[in-house]
Amino acid sequence: MVNSIRAEVYKLTRRSYSYILLLCCAAFALLVAGLMCYIKYSAAPDVELINFPLAINMLSMGMPIGLYLVAVGGDAVFSEQYKYNTLKNEVSYGLPRVRVYLSRLVVTLLLMAVVFVVTIGVYALASLVLLGIPSDAGAMASFGKNTVQAIQDAFQMLGFYVLASFPLWLGAMSLALALYFLIRSSNLAGLGFLAIMLAVPAIFDNLGKYVNPVFFRLYHVTLDYMSGLVISTETLDWPLIGRCWLIGLAWAVVSTAVGLFFFSRREIS
Amino acid sequence: MxxxxxxxxxxxxxxxxxxxxxxxxxxxxxxxxxxxxxxxxxxxxxxxxxxxxxxxxxxxxxxxxxxxxxxxxxxxxxxTGAMVEIPSFYPYLTARQNLEYYRIQRGIPGKNCVEEALELVNLTDTGKKKFKTFSLGMKQRLGLALALMNQxxxxxxxxxxxxxxxxxxxxxxxxxxxxxxxxxxxxxxxxxxxxxxxxxxxxxxxxxxxxxxxxxxxxxxREKCRECLELTVDDAPRAARVLEQQLGTRDYEVLPGNQLRVYAFLDDPQTVNRTLLEQGVGLISAQQKDSNLEDYFLNLIGGRHHG
Missing domain, CATH: 3.40.50.300 (P-loop containing nucleotide triphosphate hydrolases)
Known part of the structure; x- marks a missing residue:
């Protein structure tokens, strides 16, 4: 397993796709920080309201992006194996398919961790430089607490959002990878992922509203719904974190089990 | 064992x-x-x-x-080493990088095996050329290199x-x-x-x-494809006796359907034909045959064996 992971990392670090993904995420983080800076300096009266702690607080809004970004990460790692027919080189050497599958899952997780750290790092650094740390008076006006407390609280909430979102990302990532392994075309797999992530919750929501409220139960276990629930929370909600882990891990386990089941029987051409 | x-x-x-x-x-x-x-x-x-x-x-x-x-x-x-159908590799990696990827994945110690495999198939000078720019022949060679990498x-x-x-x-x-x-x-x-x-x-x-x-x-x-005189007669055992007793050869075989393959007298088939007729063996057909793998295969799938 370690060899397979090392090999995937070797391949990934030699593929421009991974660097472009990192660059795009970093550029996006810079863009958001830049936009906030522009607003701060073009809206003179409330100049103190937009500052570093606020930028960190606003990160929660970006958490659902991770839910969809994992599909791009999965695509980078899976590397269109069906298009290039490279899986046969692994299978014919006798590498167990479980190992082939799980190594991709682990490396996608590693890649997404790097993407996360780089994106958050660039965003935090840019916000710090461009927006600055507010004075105690400014912090009091914005957050009703002093600067140190405001920053501490912002990071605490960031930790909470990440803790709650991580299992949801993991569930989405497992789903994306299962689809890449099951569907020959990476584009179709990507579309399938979007359909499951966006269309299915919308369908359950509407069925719950117009057909039978029992469909709400299904809607409430979708990753999209849970992600929305997380960002709408303004205080540390530990039961919610527990629910996120339960649902996220359930998605991860079921997706991986289904993906492995079909991949282990799949004809490799 | x-x-x-x-x-x-x-x-x-x-x-x-x-x-x-x-x-x-x-x-x-x-x-x-x-x-x-x-x-x-x-x-x-x-x-x-x-x-x-x-x-x-x-x-x-x-x-x-x-x-x-x-x-x-x-x-x-x-x-084992396998090369099945058209060799497939990552198009954005070079020959060395592709082999190195599989070397790591397979846990083959030492990097020498990559160079050795490339040397075996004469692909050492591809440098930074990506697999996607390889000709079909080069792809075949790289496929073989991968198959050979683990000895x-x-x-x-x-x-x-x-x-x-x-x-x-x-x-x-x-x-x-x-x-x-x-x-x-x-x-x-x-x-x-x-x-x-x-x-x-x-x-x-x-x-x-x-x-x-x-x-x-x-x-x-090779034995089956040997050049021979293929005879169809009315009485194969009798013909066999004639071959041995009158012509003094045992270099023949009897096939089903009263057929015989004679591997002697190839430069003088008339002697065989004449002797058989003289000894009262009815000769239905006689032809000289020489086949290769291709003929053998074609006859096999056509449902007919011959030498």
């Missing part, structure tokens, strides 16, 4: 209603170069894909290095000379013969270029419509 490297028993692969491989049974022993002969779509690739684990059998059994369980077969496959005991090669230029074909043939001679590498090779196969193989398996029609050693095949 058994010298059997591969054994398939009643191996069958169905795709819906189509039977791609129909109860194929064959044995490949250590040191053999086993040539799979068959037309396009006969089932050669299906058989190799089943052995290499790319496809699952519908029924039947594969024994590789004595292993039959799924886990055992996977372990056994690490002692396999058993090589599975499916149409490996497709895309190679004449010089490449000769080098490839010499390489396989060298591996077989020096490392005792057992080889299962399929090709529809029968002249190439006959220059390599020590044993043959003939496949048609998913069925293994016959397996035969190169020696026996």
């Amino acid at each position: 058994s010298d059997v490297i591969l054994q398939t028993q009643e191996l069958t692969r169905r795709y819906g209603r189509t039977v791609a491989l129909d109860r194929a049974t064959l044995t490949v022993e250590k040191g053999q170069i086993f040539g799979l002969v068959g037309r396009n779509g006969a089932g050669k690739t299906t058989l190799i894909r089943l052995i290499s684990g790319q496809s699952m059998p519908s029924s039947g059994q594969i024994t590789l290095f004595g292993q039959i369980s799924d886990a055992g077969l996977n372990r056994a496959r690490s002692r 396999p005991e058993f090589l599975l090669l499916d149409e490996p000379i497709n895309g190679l230029d004449p010089e490449g074909i000769v080098e490839f043939r010499e390489l396989l013969l060298r591996l077989n001679r020096e490392r005792q590498t057992t080889i299962l090779i399929s090709s529809h270029i029968l002249s190439e196969l006959s220059a390599l193989a020590t044993h043959y398996g003939f496949i048609e419509k998913g069925k293994v029609l016959e397996t035969i050693s190169g020696e026996d095949l």
Whole structure:
């Protein structure tokens, strides 16, 4: 397993796709920080309201992006194996398919961790430089607490959002990878992922509203719904974190089990 | 310890209603170069894909290095090298990077094996050239390099000379013969270029419509393909007696249907014909025959054996 992971990392670090993904995420983080800076300096009266702690607080809004970004990460790692027919080189050497599958899952997780750290790092650094740390008076006006407390609280909430979102990302990532392994075309797999992530919750929501409220139960276990629930929370909600882990891990386990089941029987051409 | 490297028993692969491989049974022993002969779509690739684990059998059994369980077969496959259909690699990596990726993945210690494999197939000077810019011949060579990288005991090669230029074909043939001679590498090779196969193989398996029609050693095949006088007579035992007693030869064989193959008197067939007639043997037909692997195969799939 370690060899397979090392090999995937070797391949990934030699593929421009991974660097472009990192660059795009970093550029996006810079863009958001830049936009906030522009607003701060073009809206003179409330100049103190937009500052570093606020930028960190606003990160929660970006958490659902991770839910969809994992599909791009999965695509980078899976590397269109069906298009290039490279899986046969692994299978014919006798590498167990479980190992082939799980190594991709682990490396996608590693890649997404790097993407996360780089994106958050660039965003935090840019916000710090461009927006600055507010004075105690400014912090009091914005957050009703002093600067140190405001920053501490912002990071605490960031930790909470990440803790709650991580299992949801993991569930989405497992789903994306299962689809890449099951569907020959990476584009179709990507579309399938979007359909499951966006269309299915919308369908359950509407069925719950117009057909039978029992469909709400299904809607409430979708990753999209849970992600929305997380960002709408303004205080540390530990039961919610527990629910996120339960649902996220359930998605991860079921997706991986289904993906492995079909991949282990799949004809490799 | 058994010298059997591969054994398939009643191996069958169905795709819906189509039977791609129909109860194929064959044995490949250590040191053999086993040539799979068959037309396009006969089932050669299906058989190799089943052995290499790319496809699952519908029924039947594969024994590789004595292993039959799924886990055992996977372990056994690490002692093989396979090149099935068109070699496939990551297009954005160079030849070295592609091999290095598989070296790491397979846990092969030391980087020397990558260089050695590239040297074996004359691909050391590709530098930073990406796989996507390779010619078909270069791709074939890289595919072979990957198959050889782990110094396999058993090589599975499916149409490996497709895309190679004449010089490449000769080098490839010499390489396989060298591996077989020096490392005792057992080889299962399929090709529809029968002249190439006959220059390599020590044993043959003939496949048609998913069925293994016959397996035969190169020696026996040569014997069957020997130049001969093929006679159809009214009384084969009597003709045999005439050959032995009147013409003094035992270099013949009796086939079903009152047929005889005589390997003597090839430069004077009239003597045989005349003597048989003089001794009262009715001669229905007589013809001189000389066949090669291609003729043998064509006659086999046509349902007719001859020498």
